[in-house]
Amino acid sequence: MDKEESPQIPRRTTRSLSTPSTSNIVPAAKVNSSLESLTINDLLVGGDPVSLDxxxxxxxxxSSQIHExxxxxxxxxxxxxxxFVYGGASTGKTSIILQLFRHLNRPLVYSSCRTCYNQRILFESVLxxxxxxxxxxANCYANAKRCERPSDFVNFLREALTGVINNLKEKSEKMISKKKVHDGKTGNMIYLVFDNFHLxxxxxxxxxxxxxxxxxxxMLKxxxxxxxxxxxxxxxxxxTNMGYVEPIPIYFPDYTEGDIRQILLRNQANQKLYSSFLDVALKPFCRITRQVGELSTALKPLFEKYCEPLSDKGKGVVPSEDMKRRLFNHIKPHIASSLNDVFKVSSAPSSEVETGKQTKHQGNPKRSERSEEIGDLDFHMSTSAKYLxxxxxxASRNPATLDASLFDSKGGSDNRKRKRKASEKALEKKEMLEEELLMKGPGTFPLERLIAIFQCIVSVAEDPADEDEQKNEELGAQCGSGSLMSDVLLQLSTLCNANFIFKGKSCPIEGSxxxxxxxxxDLVLKVxxxxxxxxxKYLYRS
Amino acid sequence: MEGENALNLLRSRICDTGFIFKDSSDTNYSKLKFMISTSVAEACNNSILLLGPRGSGKLAVLDLVLQDLLIQYPDSISVVRLNGLLHCDDISAFKEIARQLCMEHQLLFSKAASFDDNSQFMVAVLKECGLAHKTVIFILDEFDLFAQGKQRLLYSLLDAMQSVSSQAVVLGISCRLDADQLLEKRVRSRFSHRKLLFLPPSIEDSQRLLVHMLTLPIDSSLPYDYAVEFNKKVQNIIEDKRFKEIFNKLLNFDSSVKHLLKFLFYAVSHMDLQTGFLSRENFETAFTNIQRQPKLECLKNCSVLELYILVSMKRLEVKEKSLCNFNAVMKEYKNIHDSFQTSDYYARNVCLRAFEHLLHRELLCFTDNRGHSLSVEFRPVKLLISSAELHQGLKAYQSCPAILQKLVERDG
Known part of the structure; x- marks a missing residue:
């Protein structure tokens, strides 16, 4: 491993896995300066040669996949x-292919269908x-060829490939004439690798x-x-309907528990201690997920907890049986609790967490919901945005017909008194409604309804005149001064952009x-x- | 070293479609050659469809025929190749025809030429070629894709062939046996309905092909003794009863030539380079590795929690719930937990992530394509695995909780 840690920077990288096992692949950068023209050697993976072992x-x-x-x-x-190499996420497909080409020292053209996100970019990247x-x-960051249609691509590709292959052949002939046998042979083959092909x-x-x-x-023949x-x-x-001749499949199964253990043990300072930690912690986590990346993030804070009772954070301690038992008793409650929140990021300082969370919200609404369930509300939001x-x-949860009764001046509290004893039929209906809510998810609403509800709840909040809640009163004053409407619309668009509120297309019937x-x-409750x-009080429970 | 050379030779044979069909006593080869050569010799128009499943050697046989004919009539044939995957729209098809004709006749090809220019150019060249007694052979690979849309290309090609002066052969290659039914009336009436059917080889033919592919030439750069020894071993393997069993199974699964080649490629590349000889084990590993059962493999990768979710979904399916989403699955999951007190009961967010893993593994998929406005919990999903597969997968799963197996068995 240390041998691979080369000072030279390889031309290509894979996304860095969370395990340190592939840390030898450092971020990509062109070895040669950009002005220098590239040679055929740039199609090699680069870096020091590695042995298969x-x-x-x-x-x-x-090992079986590598040999295969x-x-x-x-x-x-x-x-x-x-x-056709396939297997779940973080099973080492790309890294192994790239490392093998580094070992074999053969030229390859690597393009990931994630970064080349449409056919034109893919074609142009290959070319x-x-x-x-x-x-x-110097060339204004232009592509070598402009190529949009598949037909052009195949023509250009054929041309370019013949060029490269002739180039390679010349090179290997030169090698033979110079009697440089075996070392540094690249051969006449050129390999095209399409990564993330499922996309x-x-x-x-x-x-x-x-x-x-x-x-x-x-087609190329x-x-x-x-x-x-x-x-x-x-x-x-x-x-698909089309059909094709299937390529040869090579399967990368997910890591077994034993493999995961070995991977996690790599690059640990105190192997013995970590191994005794894994004895305790790995099994329950493996029942939830077997992806190495997720496991290592989940286990990291737990290991810190595990080391807490030790004097020097567990450096250079060889755990005895007695100590293991003590540590186990210490960690047991933590394991049970951390099994249920896999998304906790605890090691970063609080300010960073906050900014991290904020960006996360904008990026992925589905994730954010879940990360919010831990602890208190940990991002900043203006009060009016919260009300909004x-x-x-x-508006999404309650049926629109009940708005009037819920938001009357008494805040809908008399709603319950009116409740009659539920008949069987009503119960059934209730169940069905519940089911529907579960299936359909939140409903849609027009802007007017949102504003109306907003005004109602803001006015209610300012009404009690609670001494503690100065903020709300301030807000209430603001509402009074009439600056509310423009402000709310701005806030709304912010919330839409942050994916808290989804803005749909206009309804064909109503036009709004x-x-x-x-x-x-949970998030709303926190807010x-x-x-x-x-x-x-305002939430309608069927 | 000789092992490596032999391996290289075998691998390049397998990858070279020309070699595979070279010596085959294929009647299609002689029929096709006869048809094309008569239309070239008698200067008439012709159109033929080559039909057959994928990987049955339609294009390879055609290439062999063309190779022979180009030697026979070097000056009176020019070939234009189109592929339905690349040129299915008329504009790029005509452009490609014009480009190839220009290349063939050393004319300057203009990229800026319009669709109209190109189609007129094609008709003009066809006329000229007819006058010069030169046959243009159009090869339309993936013929069925040209039959989409207005079929303008097919119409103008076949229409141009109607004139007395022109001289062209249109060869359609398709794996759809009903390819000629896809044609419009005006195109069909201009098409001569000659069809050549390419069928997958019989067992005997496959065996012959196997020998043809694996026997090393005795008079080549390889040492004589080695080649003889190698051929003897191959012969022994082929006559082995157990090998025959595997081979029959393979052909029962898919008897096309391409599939056989895949099998051979895998076996050959697992050849032991130390000894330099093939063994029966090579073929056995090849057989097991080529026949994959992706869904079962996928199930093996799942964690226990993911299995719980799958089983819950399966139960919902058995109950014939019309719609199913994450919330419904969670309800069922809770039901299972409540009635059996399992040790694997996790929080909702953990389950949601396991659910997303299943989506990534494509054991589940969303039933709606558009519902991006809803979050994952509410979007309806369906199971992409049959109950038989689930049952089988759970049985094969090593540490599968007994309760899950029981639940699946009960539901049948």
Whole structure:
């Protein structure tokens, strides 16, 4: 492993896994300066040569897959039928392929369908690499070829590939004439690697691009070209009407518990202590998830907890049986609790957490809901935005017909007194309504309703004139001064952008835009608590 | 070293479609050659469809025929190749035709030429070629894709062939056996309904192909003794009873040539380079590794919690709930927990993430494509795994909780 930690920077990287096992792949940067023209050597992965044994030892539990790929890639200059490498997330597909090419020292063209997110970018990225073209200021960051249609792509690709292959052949002939046998041989083969191939299915023109890429090998009819597809879903998820000849499957299963243990043990300062920790903690976590990335983030804070009773944070301690038992008793309650919140990020300082959370909200609304369930509300929001959030939630949850009775001056408290004894039929109806809410999710509402509810709850909040809640009174004063409307609309658009409220297309019948609140009840409860707002009073329970 | 050379030779054979169909006593080859060569020799128009499943060697046989004919009539044939995957819209198809014709006749191709220019150019070239007694052969791969839309390309091609002066052969290649039914009336009436059917080889033919592929040439760079020894071993393997069993199973599954080649490629690349000989074990591993059961593999990867969610969903499905989303699954999950007091009861957020994992693994999928306005919990989902597979998967899962198996068995 240490051997691989080369000062030279490899040309390509994979996304860094959370385990330190692949930390030898440092962030990408061109080795040569951008002005220098690229040579055929730039199609190699680069970095110091690695031996096969090194690769196998740096990827625990993957030796059979590594051997299989090496065998299928075959010796120098042997043609290759297309390969289809698949397996779940974080199982080492990309890293192993790249490391193997580093070991074999053969040229490859790597393009990830995640960064090349449509067919044009994919085509141009492949061509750029093949034509040894680097985007820089001198050429205004232009692509080597402008290529949008598949037909142009195949023509250009054929041209570029013949160029590269001739280049490679010349090079290997020179090698032979110079009698430089075996070391640094690159061969005549060029490999095209398409990573994250499953994403292609979601592209606009996936119905044409998928069969095109799968049939590319037959279309090109060039023996010197090898195709490798890397996907996180199995080949059967690619079946379409079109049909194609299936590539050769290579399967990467998820790591077993033993493999995970080995991976997590790597790069730990105190192996013995960590191993005794894993004895205790790994098993329950493995019942929930077996993805290495998630496990390592979940286990990290737990290990710190585990080391707490030790004097020097567990450095250089060899745990005895007695100590293990003591530590186990110490950690046991923590394991049980941390099993149920996998998203906690505790190690970062609080300010960072806050900003991190905020950006998270904007990026992914679904995640944010869950991270919010831990602890108190830990992001800042203006009071009027909070009220707006609550009113949006109420508008989504409550049926519109009940607005009048809920938001009358008494705050809907007499609603309960009117309740009759529920008959069987009513109960059934109630159940059905509950079910519907569960299935349909939050409802939509027009802007007018939102504003009306907002005004109602703001006025109610200012009414009690609680001495403590100066904030609310201030807000109430603001409402009075008439600046409310413009402000609210601004806040609303902010909330929409942050994905707290979903703004739909305009309704074809009414013609107005409809909104929908996307936040969970827990989050709203928290927001309401921070405002000391009696949410439950306004929430309609069927 | 000789092992490596032999391996390289075998691998390049498998990847080279020309070699595979070279010596086959294929009647399609002679039929096709006869048809094309008569239309070239007698200067008439012709159109033929080559139909057959994927990987049955339609294009390979055609290429062999063309290779022969190009030697036979070097000056009177020019070939234009189109692929339905690349040129299914008329504009790019005509452009490609114009480009290839320009290349063929050393004319300058203008990228800026319009659709109209290109189609007129094609008709003009066809006429000229007819006058010069030169046959243009159009190869339309994935023919069925050209039959989408207005079929303008097919119409103008076949219409241009109606004139006396022109001389062209249109060869359609498709894996849809009803490809000619897709044509419009005006196109169909201009099409001569000649069809050549390419069927997957019989067991005997496959076996012959196997020998053809794996036998090393004795008179080549490889040492004579080695080649003889190698061929003997291959012969032994092929005659082995257990090998025959595997081979039959393979052909029962899919008897197309491409599938056989995949199998051979896998087996050959697992050849032991130390000894340099193939063994029966190579073929056995190839067989097991090529036949994959992705859903069962996927189930093996799941964590226990994910299995719980799958079983809950399966139960909902058995109850014939019309719609199912995360909330409904959670309700069922809670039901299971309440009635059986399982040790695996986790918080909602943890379950949601396991649920998302299942979505990523494609054991579940959303039933609606558009509902991006709803969050994951509310979007309806469906199960992508049959109950039989689930049952089988749970049985194979090592530490599967007994209760899950019982639940699935009870539901049947």
């Amino acid at each position: 090194d690769i196998i030892s740096s990827f625990p539990g993957r 790929i090496v065998r299928l890639l075959g010796p120098l200059n042997s043609p290759l039928l297309p390969l 750029n690499q093949l034509l040894l073209h680097s985007k820089n200021a 292609v299915r979601d592209w606009d023109k996936s119905s044409t691009i998928l069969p095109l890429l799968f049939n590319l090998y037959d 060039m023996l010197e070209v090898g195709l490798i597809f890397i996907s996180s879903t199995s080949p059967d998820t690619f079946y 959030l609550i009113s949006a939630f109420l 835009t409809r909104y929908r609140s996307t936040i969970s009840e 309401a608590r921070s405002l000391k707002f009696p949410l439950s």
